[in-house]
Amino acid sequence: MSDESPLESRLTEQEYFRPPTDFVGQANVSDPDIYDRFDENYPEAFEEYAELLDWDEHWDEVLDDSNPPFYEWFSGGQLNASYNCIDRHLDERKNQAAFIWEGTDSDERQTITYQDLYNRVNATAASLRDVGVEEDDVVTCHLPMLPALPVTMLACARIGAPHSEVFAGFSAQALADRIDDADSDVVVTCDGYYRRGEFLNHKEKCDEALELAESDVDSVVLWTRHDELHEDVEIDGDDPYVLADDLLAENERARVDPVSRDAEDPLFLMYTSGTTGQPKGCQHRTGGYMSYVTATSKHVLDIKPEDTYWCAADIGWITGHSYIVYGPLALGTTSVMYEDTPDHPHKGRIWEIAERYDVDIFHTSPTAVRMFMKWGADYVDEYDFDFRHMTTVGEPIQPEAWLWYYKHIGDEDAVIVDTWWQTETGGHLITNLPALKDMKPGSAGLPAPGIQPALYDDTGEPMAPASGKAGNLVIEKPWPGMLQTVYGNDERFIDEYWRDFSDTDSDDPEDWVYKAGDGAVHEDDGYFRVLGRLDDVMNVAGHRLGTMELESAVSEVQDVAEAAVAARDHDEKGEVPDVYVVVREGVSASNEEVRDRIIEAVEEEIGKFARPDRVVFVEDLPKTRSGKIMRRLLENISNGDELGNTTTLRDPSVPEEIRDQVHGDD
Ligand code: WTA
Numbered sequence: 001m002s003d004e005s006p007l008e009s010r011l012t013e014q015e016y017f018r019p020p021t022d023f024v025g026q027a028n029v030s031d032p033d034i035y036d037r038f039d040e041n042y043p044e045a046f047e048e049y050a051e052l053l054d055w056d057e058h059w060d061e062v063l064d065d066s067n068p069p070f071y072e073w074f075s076g077g078q079l080n081a082s083y084n085c086i087d088r089h090l091d092e093r094k095n096q097a098a099f100i101w102e103g104t105d106s107d108e109r110q111t112i113t114y115q116d117l118y119n120r121v122n123a124t125a126a127s128l129r130d131v132g133v134e135e136d137d138v139v140t141c142h143l144p145m146l147p148a149l150p151v152t153m154l155a156c157a158r159i160g161a162p163h164s165e166v167f168a169g170f171s172a173q174a175l176a177d178r179i180d181d182a183d184s185d186v187v188v189t190c191d192g193y194y195r196r197g198e199f200l201n202h203k204e205k206c207d208e209a210l211e212l213a214e215s216d217v218d219s220v221v222l223w224t225r226h227d228e229l230h231e232d233v234e235i236d237g238d239d240p241y242v243l244a245d246d247l248l249a250e251n252e253r254a255r256v257d258p259v260s261r262d263a264e265d266p267l268f269l270m271y272t273s274g275t276t277g278q279p280k281g282c283q284h285r286t287g288g289y290m291s292y293v294t295a296t297s298k299h300v301l302d303i304k305p306e307d308t309y310w311c312a313a314d315i316g317w318i319t320g321h322s323y324i325v326y327g328p329l330a331l332g333t334t335s336v337m338y339e340d341t342p343d344h345p346h347k348g349r350i351w352e353i354a355e356r357y358d359v360d361i362f363h364t365s366p367t368a369v370r371m372f373m374k375w376g377a378d379y380v381d382e383y384d385f386d387f388r389h390m391t392t393v394g395e396p397i398q399p400e401a402w403l404w405y406y407k408h409i410g411d412e413d414a415v416i417v418d419t420w421w422q423t424e425t426g427g428h429l430i431t432n433l434p435a436l437k438d439m440k441p442g443s444a445g446l447p448a449p450g451i452q453p454a455l456y457d458d459t460g461e462p463m464a465p466a467s468g469k470a471g472n473l474v475i476e477k478p479w480p481g482m483l484q485t486v487y488g489n490d491e492r493f494i495d496e497y498w499r500d501f502s503d504t505d506s507d508d509p510e511d512w513v514y515k516a517g518d519g520a521v522h523e524d525d526g527y528f529r530v531l532g533r534l535d536d537v538m539n540v541a542g543h544r545l546g547t548m549e550l551e552s553a554v555s556e557v558q559d560v561a562e563a564a565v566a567a568r569d570h571d572e573k574g575e576v577p578d579v580y581v582v583v584r585e586g587v588s589a590s591n592e593e594v595r596d597r598i599i600e601a602v603e604e605e606i607g608k609f610a611r612p613d614r615v616v617f618v619e620d621l622p623k624t625r626s627g628k629i630m631r632r633l634l635e636n637i638s639n640g641d642e643l644g645n646t647t648t649l650r651d652p653s654v655p656e657e658i659r660d661q662v663h664g665d666d
Helices: 006-013 021-026 033-040 044-050 081-085 087-093 114-130 148-158 172-182 203-212 244-250 287-299 318-330 349-357 366-375 399-409 490-497 547-555 591-605 631-638 653-663
Strands: 061-064 072-075 097-102 109-113 139-141 163-165 186-190 192-195 198-201 219-223 241-243 266-272 280-285 308-311 334-338 361-364 389-393 415-419 453-456 470-475 514-522 528-533 537-540 543-546 560-570 574-583 614-617
Touching: 033 044, 044 061, 044 287, 072 287, 081 087, 081 148, 081 287, 081 318, 087 114, 097 114, 109 114, 114 148, 114 244, 139 148, 139 172, 148 163, 148 186, 148 219, 148 266, 148 318, 172 203, 172 266, 172 280, 172 591, 186 203, 203 219, 219 244, 241 244, 266 318, 280 287, 287 318, 308 318, 308 349, 318 334, 318 389, 334 349, 366 399, 389 399, 399 415, 453 514, 470 528, 490 514, 528 537, 543 547, 547 560, 547 574, 547 591, 560 591, 560 631, 574 591, 574 631, 591 614, 614 653, 631 653
Parallel strands: 097 334, 139 163, 139 186, 163 266, 186 219, 219 241, 308 334, 308 361, 361 389, 389 415, 537 574, 574 614
Antiparallel strands: 061 072, 097 109, 192 198, 266 280, 453 470, 470 514, 514 528, 537 543, 560 574
16 A cells, blocks of 8 residues: 555544445444343343244243353244245245356356255255255265355255365365264265366365275265366265265255254354364354344344345355355345455456446455455456445454555445454454444454453453453353354363353353453453454464464474474465474485475365465474473564563573574574
């Protein structure tokens, strides 16, 4: 961004931005009373959220908090998520597009109406039953941005089988680990998809995962990217693959009654990185989750059925689950889905699509905004589109990038909502209701209605509200979108999210406080500015990655004695992993060879998106006297910061030597 532009310097001086009057006039929520209603009438006010859905059976109780932290929402209620996303819209809008899908080539498009979606989901649900899927079986999916992905998720939801979608960029090993953890008998994948115009054989990863997995998978349903199996992809007679097209042909006109699920029955699992090498299966319930994502889609994203909405995230992450599939479809809107990358075949592709479908609401990550900013406004200016509302999610957005987004993408007349939330929280927790609160660049904003965030210090004491100081971000009261548990591991659920700031012996919900794992500042105007993770989880281009997962991949590499991973701040990607390695003594391989092996190992264990940025060979790693690696010091070194306290180290000269090695020429 050029500093000379008078508008931009004026913008930087200004702290708050009012939502445009036109926006306020048409917003779904324009009555400020909503905040008081939720404060004064917690948790009952959340009934307003549940009432946005159609229930087969009304709930008995809004919140049962008798056994914290295993809260139950809308218990006694029954509903089906696929019914709420599809069937209930048919009377009014069966011919309206639910999805407009655009493939890698701009002339390859599909418009999937609500009626088409109904037909496809029914046929797929019947097909899944044909391969043996029953209610409560976890179906693991490994699908990219093809219509098959939301169709499969909704088909699972229709028959009450929780889905566990693994982002398509994850490797065979990562897929195998998740198949094993969820003990899935059925996997759903596809033959391939396009990346920058090239066909990528995706089935290969599943082939390998089946060999790596400990559990026996009975069937793999294989969707095809084109009308038939791609010429580069083969099915071996002994493999458990079944072509989705063959199953669908049998079930073309099938109708599958949506299964009534208890509000507390799980809807899906989503694995996410934590502080150990093993990802956690965040388990989301049906009733509370659906209520929360539907209401936040309506109130925060301001979605109306007649809108064209585009969340340019991947459905393989939580953002896509909540704000491409479940929330927007429950509201009956039209969503855009795009298969390939933003720079294919040119850097104006996103704006070309926005113009073509006349997108009203646009949703992306700060990483993407920084990338667009780097490419420059010329690519944007070529196209004619007019957003009313724009969202950012996933990382803190620097005011500079916010201002660029506001000016060049929003044309200074769209609102921006910065939404803070997590895989675990199901939906937005800290974000402004756009017509009611002013925007403030770089700050996620105020708590959503009924949400009670706070900052605690490291000793576990609550800090004074709005102190302007940084602390540990926690949530003091349960909310309907929260995860139920870590799949199959209640103890880990308590350890990761509750133990640090709760009295775990108490059965009083007031004594239970959810730890987000983020640091934040609560500013004097009540706005929260989220700083980033405090634990060993980093955020690479909006993807959450655990330091320990990377380290365990690196430690197994031949000739590596020890390794530690540190997050380094990066202009575009937010953070990138730096790997510090000690090589075994007497190794003949060159550092280059070991580096290549490390990169390959990370790509294989996790996926290409997790590739380390720098591999630094060192003599020793900074350790405490008890032998614990001090990653924080490596982070200081990676980022060129002052070294923190080194007095507790076994050998304080170690970090200094590493610093000289890394920054010797600075
Ligand atoms: C970070 C993504 C600042 C945060 C929905 C959180 C953010 C992690 C924001 C969750 C934001 C998410 N401002 N930081 N608006 N939104 N984060 O599970 O560190 O992929 O803990 O969920 O992303 O990442 P996850």
